Amino acid sequence: MAIRRGVSNLFSKSIWCSSYKGLVNNAIFSRDKTTKAALSIDGEQQHRAVSNILDLEGGEATFSGITSKELLKTLLMLQMVSFEPVVDLSIKTLTSPLMQSPLFRAPLHHVVKRTTYSHFCAGEDVADASATLERLWQLGLRGVFYYGMEDAVDNASCDKNFTVFLQVINQSSKLPPDSVSFGCVKISAICPIQLLEHVSSLLRWQHKNKEFKLPWNEKGLPILAAESPTHSVQTMPEPLTKEEEHDWTLAHQRLWKLCRACEIQGMPLVVDAEYMSLQPAIDTIVYAAMLEFNKGCPPVVYGTFQAYLKDTKPRLSLALKGASEHGISLGVKLVRGAYITRETAVAASYNVPSPIHPSIQETHRCYDECAAIMLEEVANGKGSLLVGTHNVNSGKAAASKLDALGLSRSDPRVQFAQLMGMADVLSLGLAQAGFRVNKFLAFGPVSEAISFLVRRAEENRGMLGNTLLDRRCIRKELQRRFQQLIRI
Incomplete structure (x- = not known):
């Protein structure tokens, strides 16, 4: 997983401005002209038109300013x-018990910082990010700060x-x-993870036993669908203690303050999805915030749906119905999912089917159907x-x-x-075609x-095709430059 900053990242800080600023700023289309063109054609013709607008193979222009080296x-x-063996080795290394040893951890952190970390992370603090x-903004791209702390x-x-x-x-x-x-x-960063697990268990028990009452959850949007797994609760969980109820209130207060701060700044707040063992509690607190802050449109609070889960589409339908009944606007960030290994292992420990779609094709279908809805x-x-996707077909x-x-x-309601x-x-x-795009x-x-x-x-191990387009475009541009050099 060795990836050097400024080399493997196509948006290297030393290259961004000179490479793309003029390209993106000159490529934004007039909305009136585009709408008329889109509405004048149908089905397959429109798909081809959008595919042409999303010029993802324009290597010469895209890579101008980046040296061949x-x-x-x-x-x-x-x-x-x-290369899957490299990815597997990286995962094993980062999760190895040896990481607990300072003698092993210090040099490994140094290597990670110069490689994988530099590729996927924007820096160590808010100033770095x-x-x-600011470089992204000069390219016509927007950004979302993502503090990586959790649990x-x-x-x-x-x-x-x-x-x-x-x-x-x-800072915004x-x-x-x-x-x-x-x-x-991430809710797991502002609410103790043990409490999220306990609340989620109680919500699953309530889903199995409709007469079971939870005083702290009397109103809100539906959390679980008929297809949602409940195998993790075989007996009635203990009720929340007074201390846990207090901590649950504190978690709500923290989220409320963040929502209010975002509202003042005039931007929405996205709440990430997490492990299935925590998600019912996360959805509960997010929906409660929606009832408070999403009374207008566009909404202030966005929840996240992971399309690799079998119950995602039914839960989305329930959330939309609940939002309509309460007269609020539903903000949704749609992703495929990032906990494949964990969720599969948990299901196996209960000897039940995985909650994840059995094939990537079914995940793709679920994602595209939810996006269309x-x-x-x-x-x-x-x-x-918020269409969170690395898949070209889903983007198109x-x-x-x-x-x-x-x-x-x-x-701004679709990004x-x-x-x-x-x-x-x-x-x-996408940015060159005039869509609102974030990193x-x-x-x-x-x-x-x-x-x-x-x-x-x-994610890279499970979806190796994520880098295929980038690699193909780079190869094409290198070949073009080599042929040009030969002609000279």
Whole structure:
């Protein structure tokens, strides 16, 4: 997984401005002209038109300003990422018990910082991430700060993480207007993880036993669908203790303060999805925040749905129905999912089928269907969607659907997002076509970002095609330059 900053990352800080600024700024399309063109054609013709608009193979223009040596190094590093044994070894190393030893951990952190960390993370603190975001903004791309801390164990760590999240939100006011599209928070960083697990167990028990009452959860949107697994609760869990009820209230207060800060800044707050063992509790607190802050449109609070789970589409349908009944706008971030290994292992420990779709094709289908559903909601003025995808086909499908519905490509209710270091060619292609595109900029000390890096490694192991387009474009550009050199 060795990936050097400025080499494997197509948005290297030393290259970004000179390579792309003019390209992106000159490529934004007039909305009126684009809408008329999109609505004048149908089905297959429209798909071809959007595919042509998303020029993801324009290597000469895309890679102008990047030397052939840098491109060659980038290609070699991306090739290594796509080599499964290297990814497997990286995961084993980062999760090895040897990481507990300072003698092993210190040199490994040094190596990780110069390689994988530099590729997927924007820096160690808010200042580093802000510098990265300002470069993105000059390229016509927006950013989302993503503090990589998670799994808090007590209120002290929750308060520490909350302070950083709030600092990040407030930092947006010091950056170019509209360059930061969203705030971002992980509930496991502002609520003790043991409490989230306990609350989730109680919610699953209530789902199995409708007469079971939870006084602290009397109103809200539906959390679990008929397809949602409940095998983890075989007997009634103990009720929350007074201390846990107090901590649950504190978690709500932390999220409320972050929502209020985002509301003041005029930007939404995205709440990440996490492990299935925590997700019911996360959804509960997120939906409660939606009831408070999403009374207008666009919404302030976005929840996240992971399309690799079998119950995602039914849960999305329930959430939309509940939002309609409560008269609020549903904000949705749609992703494929990042916990494949963990969820499969947990299901195996209970000797039950995995909650994840049995094939990547079914995950793709679920993702695209959920995206289409939400885009129609947006067109009807009832929701907002953040299309979080590294998959080119899904990106094109969402772009095509957006045009077919007559939505503006600059409409803030529909945005696209990719992680820093992943699907960079897709990011540029969407931005050049006039869509609103974000890069999630993970930041934090190396020691605190290991879990995030492991998930990125697992994603690359499970979806090796994520780098295929970038590698093909680089090869094509290197070949073009070589042929040009020969002619000279």
